Amino acid sequence: MKTFLSAGAVLALLASPVLADNQRGPYxxxxxxxxxxxxxxxxxxxxxxxxxxxxxxxxxxxxxVEGRIGLGVNDDRDDSSDYFVTEQEDNASLSEIGREVDQYAAVYYRPELINQKARLYGLLGYAQLDTVVTRWEGNSSETTDDSLSGSSYGLGVGWYVTDHLNFNAEYRQLANTDDNRFETLSLQFDYRF
Known part of the structure; x- marks a missing residue:
């Protein structure tokens, strides 16, 4: 996906030599x-x-400037990762680990390079992320809520669908701390007023 975004960024910048901000205002x-x-x-x-x-x-x-909020829509179950195998060695009754995003919020500075066909943009900001981890042991479970915040940054490419509607693909470090790092890949539509 990173190769796709890099190739898209190069194509977006080469699509037209005119780099003018023709999409000002709210979105x-x-x-x-x-x-x-x-x-x-x-x-x-x-x-x-x-x-x-x-x-x-x-x-x-x-x-x-841009603000974002996100809500988790489903959990992800794990019974085979290296982390799970190591945990199961210490606790043989551990049968599965469920991980999910509860919610997150972020604020970004967003510079853009724009031409007549597309835009390349960066994101630099701060995010707060709440997650939930559920450890299943047989028929019982133990849930742990985690909350972390830290720097957040990313790179995206957007293509004009109409004069006001854009389609974007981006890679982002959602939250970076000393102990954890969460990354995102996203596909989005935005409407410019």
């Missing part, structure tokens, strides 16, 4: 997000789907 968006976690944690090999809503304002190509 709203909705997207499907896949959140993955760090291999040293219960989120090893996790693929946790979420629905994301965004709203922002572009003053010009270098000055824009």
């Amino acid at each position: 709203v968006g909705v997207g499907a997000v896949m959140v993955s976690g760090d291999s040293r944690t219960p989120y090893d090999k996790a693929e946790m789907p979420a629905l994301e809503l965004s709203a922002g304002y572009k003053y010009n190509g270098l000055l824009g």
Whole structure:
């Protein structure tokens, strides 16, 4: 997916030599997000789907702000990752680990390079993420809620569908701390007013 985004970014910038910000003002968006976690944690090999809503304002190509909220839509079950196998060695009754995004919120500075066909944009900001881990042991379970916050950054490519509607694909580090790292791949639509 990173190769796809890199190739799309190069094509977007080469599509037209005119780089002018022709999409100023407010916008709203909705997207499907896949959140993955760090291999040293219960989120090893996790693929946790979420629905994301965004709203922002572009003053010009270098000055824009955006807020996002996300809600988990399903959990991801694990019974084979390296983390699970290690945990099961210490607790033989452990049969499965469920991981899911509860919710998240983020705020970003969003600079963009825009031409007549597409846009390349960066995201630099801060995110707060709430997750839930459920450890299944036979018929019983134990649930742990985790909350973390930290720096968040990413890169995206957007294509114009109509004069006001855009389709975006992006990669993002959702939350980065010393102990955890959560990454996202997302597909989104946004509408520019």
